[in-house]
């Protein structure tokens with residue numbers, strides 16, 4: 185009884201202290217009409233997030249957060265607030281990101297804002313690019329030359345010998361010439377090591393690649409396994425481009441951690457229970473990239489009914505993997521896909537997942553996959569102040585995930601719609 189009374193008096197004292205209480209020195213407050221601290225927690229109406237030096241110090245009901253004297257981000261106040269988003273499949277291969285060492289900051293600022301900052305992305309995974317160029321982009325972002333998300337990169341991907349896929353053949357020839365196509369385990373290990381030495385954070389494998397006319401090139405299983413083992417030995421992730429179900433089986437054998445696409449088919453391409461079970465046993469994550477498929481079909485003038493059936497396939501793959509407890513990571517292949525607006529991806533994902541499952545794919549799931557859940561993915565004290573402010577609640581319509589008012593990275597706005 186005495187303990188209960190003591191607890192009550194401490195609790196009410198804390199509450200009283202919070203109401204008119206002074207914020208810590210140098211703090212900034214962001215108010216939220218609705219705050220999602222995490223997809224597995226109830227939403228909070230009339231919320232506030234307080235941060236100092238790029239780190240969250242308090243988040244909850246505005247009445248319980250000590251905000252007096254804190255700076256404000258007025259243009260960002262009053263929306264729906266979530267943790268910053270991760271896009272787990274992007275590329276910095278477009279001409280606008282080339283020659284990153286000499287390109288003016290103003291040009292790169294525009295490119296980064298159009299492709300990523302304005303869509304809420306505070307972390308991105310570049311799943312294949314010229315590693316040296318992408319590392320320079322990352323360094324310039326971190327130095328403050330221009331605003332951008334945190335960049336994780338797989339650098340140069342590994343292809344099968346003589347196995348550059350047909351859809352990449354119109355890339356710049358000098359870039360194509362740099363793509364590794366190891367012919368032996370020794371060559372593969374040397375490529376993986378060089379890529380990490382150059383600053384890569386993961387290894388990307390193209391296990392089977394279309395060569396036109398229905399033919400495929402295949403990476404030798406011993407080469408794939410050696411590259412994956414070397415990556416895991418360093419505590420890093422292996423990403424793979426599966427192409428089709430045969431490619432998923434190769435990925436399972438190699439010990440791949442993240443499939444960066446679903447697999448397109450003919451309207452009958454299901455991931456059956458046995459396949460799902462093996463993927464789950466390997467603790468694989470899947471990046472749906474659903475909007476990629478209608479995008480490619482549109483470019484190839486595939487009849488609408490065929491495109492819709494194939495798109496229904498990939499949606500069902502995501503639903504099936506999520507239903508058995510598989511991890512889904514949001515990603516759009518933007519940079520290869522030239523349509524930067526992710527609205528179509530959210531609409532397609534909503535056919536397979538709930539709004540909170542989509543939020544998990546943008547926040548908690550990728551943080552966990554990259555072993556950074558103690559640092560980011562939730563709006564909570566101690567986490568990085570990586571935040572997204574939306575103009576409308578995504579629980580009402582998943583397309584609202586694309587209605588970004590502000591993107592805040594480490595406490596600093598990297599995008600504000602009012603400034604555009």
Ligand SMILES: [Zn+2]
Nearest residue numbers: 275311517520
């Ligand atoms: Zn891609």
